[in-house]
Amino acid sequence: MSITAAEAVYGQKSASFVKKMNETLEYHTAYVREHGTDIDIVKNWKWEGIK
DSSP states (O other), rough: OOHHHHHHGGGGHHHHHHHHHHHHHHHHHHOOOOOOOOOOHHHHHHOOOOO
């Protein structure tokens, strides 16, 4: 969702963000396949509400 939103709002200016998100998704997929569990940033994520 973040990729779609960034591209819709920022267009080409979002290229580096989109690249980073795609790399993270690839890493996450490979990690889950190897270890059978999420990466720490996903496991430890907590909703903090809107400030």
